[in-house]
Amino acid sequence: MARYTNQQIFDFIHNGDESVLFYLSETYFQTGRRLLRRSGCRDSDTPVVFSRVLTQIYREIQQNKISPNIDLEKFIFNSLKDYFSTNYTSHSLENDQKSSTTKEDMIACFSIMDENSRKILALRYVENLSFEEIAARLNFSNPFIAEHEFNKAFNQFENISRARLMLQEES
Amino acid sequence: MSIEEKQLIDRYLQNKLTGFELKSFHDRMETDSNFRKKISFHNLLIECIQESENKRLNSSIQNYIGYKKPSVPFALKLIVTFFIVTLSGIVLWNYLGPSSTGNKHNYLSLDFLKKKKGIESTQVPVESKEESEKRSNPIKIALSKDTANAFVEEYENPTTDSNNLYIENVEDIVVKKDQMLVSIYLKPIAMEIDSLGKKDTNIAVTKTVSDMLNPSADLPEDNVSKTENYLVEFWVSPVNYTGYKLSENRLILFGIEEPDAVELYSGKNKMWMKYDHKFYYLERNDQFVSLRLSSDIPILKR
Numbered sequence: 001m002a003r004y005t006n007q008q009i010f011d012f013i014h015n016g017d018e019s020v021l022f023y024l025s026e027t028y029f030q031t032g033r034r035l036l037r038r039s040g041c042r043d044s045d046t047p048v049v050f051s052r053v054l055t056q057i058y059r060e061i062q063q064n065k066i067s068p069n070i071d072l073e074k075f076i077f078n079s080l081k082d083y084f085s086t087n088y089t090s091h092s093l094e095n096d097q098k099s100s101t102t103k104e105d106m107i108a109c110f111s112i113m114d115e116n117s118r119k120i121l122a123l124r125y126v127e128n129l130s131f132e133e134i135a136a137r138l139n140f141s142n143p144f145i146a147e148h149e150f151n152k153a154f155n156q157f158e159n160i161s162r163a164r165l166m167l168q169e170e171s
Numbered sequence: 172m173s174i175e176e177k178q179l180i181d182r183y184l185q186n187k188l189t190g191f192e193l194k195s196f197h198d199r200m201e202t203d204s205n206f207r208k209k210i211s212f213h214n215l216l217i218e219c220i221q222e223s224e225n226k227r228l229n230s231s232i233q234n235y236i237g238y239k240k241p242s243v244p245f246a247l248k249l250i251v252t253f254f255i256v257t258l259s260g261i262v263l264w265n266y267l268g269p270s271s272t273g274n275k276h277n278y279l280s281l282d283f284l285k286k287k288k289g290i291e292s293t294q295v296p297v298e299s300k301e302e303s304e305k306r307s308n309p310i311k312i313a314l315s316k317d318t319a320n321a322f323v324e325e326y327e328n329p330t331t332d333s334n335n336l337y338i339e340n341v342e343d344i345v346v347k348k349d350q351m352l353v354s355i356y357l358k359p360i361a362m363e364i365d366s367l368g369k370k371d372t373n374i375a376v377t378k379t380v381s382d383m384l385n386p387s388a389d390l391p392e393d394n395v396s397k398t399e400n401y402l403v404e405f406w407v408s409p410v411n412y413t414g415y416k417l418s419e420n421r422l423i424l425f426g427i428e429e430p431d432a433v434e435l436y437s438g439k440n441k442m443w444m445k446y447d448h449k450f451y452y453l454e455r456n457d458q459f460v461s462l463r464l465s466s467d468i469p470i471l472k473r
Contacts, residue, residue, distance in 0.1 A: 021228065022235045029236055044240050051232035055225050106219040107226070118223075125217045126224045128185070151174055158172075158216060 010068040013061045016127070016137060024054060028073065032080050039084050053079045062127050105168060109160045117153035124150055172209055180213045347409035353430050354404040357422075359437035399437075405430045414461040417442065417453050425459070 004012070004023065012020040033046040041049060057079060060066050066075070110118065116138075123129045123137060131143035131150070140146045182188050183196055200207050403422045413426030427433060427446060435453075436443040442453040443465055452465035 018228065018231070021232055025232055025236055043245075044238075047233045047236050047238040048229075050236070051229040054232055055228045058228065059225070103215070103219060103222070106215065107223045110219055110223045121220050122224045125220045151177075154177070154216075157220075158212075161216060161219075 359435035
């Protein structure tokens with residue numbers, strides 16, 4: 001497997017290439033797993049903790065919260081330690097997985113939407129991209145089309161969620 | 172909810188509202204409860220989108236890692252590894268170690284453990300003087316390790332002295348074995364002069380011819396006399412056994428105290444041994460037999 005520099009990894013993430021997460025997993029998971037085990041984490045919980053930390057770092061890099069000059073390896077391992085010491089108990093992990101019913105329903109609603117709608121909503125609200133950037137990423141001819149598509153997708157999601165919540169209240 | 176309202180709420184949630192715009196937004200939130208609900212719902216929708224995307228990424232990472240809980244516990248693996256290493260160590264020790272018996276079919280024997288037990292079990296308790304003096308039937312014990320004469324000492328009747336010796340040496344029980352004193356080559360003296368004389372003449376003629384044909388070859392001479400020599404071994408037995416075994420060119424003698432006084436005589440397919448002015452008849456045999464005096468002595472002439 002090719003070894004990427006920090007700058008290359010940051011570029012991949014900024015371009016929305018998620019395959020770099022698999023590279024990071026392959027490179028740092030085994031060491032991270034040993035580190036977590038030494039800290040007292042159960043072996044079966046290490047993938048959960050590692051994936052959450054990696055996703056968190058991925059989002060922070062996307063939103064330009066992390067400088068590309070940091071030592072990424074140390075940053076990942078320190079984040080694992082911090083996450084484990086602050087958030088981890090096996091009980092808390094289970095609770096995290098069972099969030100509130102309303103939220104669960106709305107997430108289910110989001111997952112049944114078509115892929116393009118989900119993608120454009122995610123670009124807007126997860127990666128915090130402007131409509132110009134969304135248009136460039138999704139190959140729209142101009143940002144107005146991107147805005148239009150975004151509004152359409154958001155209205156669809158809102159309507160589905162409202163309908164779902166009304167059904168839940170009625171039942 | 173209109174598009175403008177959504178954009179305004181988005182900007183508020185992203186902390187992009189400032190000054191008059193932010194103040195008027197706060198005022199509206201305080202007065203309009205319906206607007207507050209809209210903001211709350213909008214925020215919930217955004218959170219769901221973010222959480223859903225994070226979950227998707229988490230699951231894809233976990234699938235890529237492909238971690239499975241091991242079916243065999245780690246501690247059990249350690250225990251099994253320990254046993255395998257120990258077992259292979261025992262096998263290697265029995266095969267290559269200094270106490271190896273060379274018995275290749277016995278790799279897994281725990282001899283080095285058994286030896287310790289054996290040593291412990293063979294410890295002889297020290298008896299007190301009084302107890303030993305009460306013994307009515309003392310046992311003969313060979314006392315000396317160094318000299319072979321000790322083996323040929325005759326059995327002495329039990330006395331008080333021997334009891335004392337037994338007491339002194341009760342801790343050092345030595346199992347005596349047969350021991351060889353000396354081995355020498357002896358040439359039997361031929362008794363039938365005429366026949367042996369002819370034989371010698373023939374040998375001499377053959378030697379002269381070979382010397383004439385190839386004088387400088389320096390070939391090893393066929394030592395006829397050497398083949399007639401007998402290797403005589405003098406042994407002593409702790410039970411004072413007296414006997415012999417005669418095989419081809421080898422004579423083993425037990426119970427002979429003076430090896431220098433032994434002479435061998437040979438005749439036609441017969442052998443005699445002279446020792447202490449007595450002639451003993453020797454017969455080829457695979458087993459040890461006791462010495463018997465020869466009745467043919469008057470016939471023998473040198």
